[in-house]
Amino acid sequence: DIQMTQSPSSLSASVGDRVTITCRASQSIGRYLNWYQQKPGKAPKLLISDASSLQSGVPSRFSGSGSGTDFTLTISSLQPEDFVTYYCQQSDSSPFTFGPGTKVDIQ
Amino acid sequence: QVQLQESGPGLVKPSQTLSLTCTVSGASISSGDYYWSWIRQPPGKGLEWIGYIYYSGSTYYNPSLKSRVNILVDTSKNQFSLKLSSVTAADTAVYYCARGVGATAGRMDYWGQGTLVTVSS
Numbered sequence: 510d511i512q513m514t515q516s517p518s519s520l521s522a523s524v525g526d527r528v529t530i531t532c533r534a535s536q537s538i539g540r541y542l543n544w545y546q547q548k549p550g551k552a553p554k555l556l557i558s559d560a561s562s563l564q565s566g567v568p569s570r571f572s573g574s575g576s577g578t579d580f581t582l583t584i585s586s587l588q589p590e591d592f593v594t595y596y597c598q599q600s601d602s603s604p605f606t607f608g609p610g611t612k613v614d615i616q
Numbered sequence: 617q618v619q620l621q622e623s624g625p626g627l628v629k630p631s632q633t634l635s636l637t638c639t640v641s642g643a644s645i646s647s648g649d650y651y652w653s654w655i656r657q658p659p660g661k662g663l664e665w666i667g668y669i670y671y672s673g674s675t676y677y678n679p680s681l682k683s684r685v686n687i688l689v690d691t692s693k694n695q696f697s698l699k700l701s702s703v704t705a706a707d708t709a710v711y712y713c714a715r716g717v718g719a720t721a722g723r724m725d726y727w728g729q730g731t732l733v734t735v736s737s
Contacts, residue, residue, distance in 0.1 A: 553724075553727060558718065559723075598722075602720065604665055607662055
């Protein structure tokens with residue numbers, strides 16, 4: 510199985526800050542990397558697919574980059590609704606695997 | 617508007633079989649355009665992909681659960697289901713169904729709201 514890691518596991522920031530979350534795969538996955546946002550008590554929501562493709566309706570402050578084994582999710586200016594948990598997921602090969610998550614807290 | 621809705625018992629006894637159904641609306645399982653996945657999340661923990669099914673009945677299961685998992689499809693009802701046998705407390709989780717898209721069908725663009733299943737006597 511492809512193992513996914515994320516860093517940091519949590520971070521504290523303020524409204525308006527720029528934050529970056531890193532995701533690393535245990536082997537090359539090309540650009541088959543997706544980012545999800547999960548609010549408490551809700552299902553994950555697909556934000557970015559194929560490393561950098563923003564899903565329809567997702568604010569442009571979210572962006573993704575990377576290929577191979579190293580990927581990043583950047584939020585350019587944190588808004589109050591962004592203080593939740595983010596997961597990366599590889600869709601290169603089954604079984605599809607998720608990172609452990611990054612929780613973004615209000616500082 | 618694509619919607620998925622999980623249903624099934626919220627409490628299952630140890631050693632018994634967990635059974636859940638996902639009802640899809642706004643998309644046809646039999647169109648063959650998507651794969652249909654189950655994912656679970658233990659309380660306070662991360663996400664684990666369980667497996668998926670195609671409209672034809674073709675499946676792929678996570679090897680970590682393969683010996684206990686069965687995913688079925690009922691195209692006449694536009695539903696697919698999950699059966700997980702010999703459950704233990706470690707199977708307590710929120711179970712989600714989702715639609716898989718993309719070249720590998722591993723990108724999950726629509727999710728159900730999730731249903732909590734507790735394994736306890």
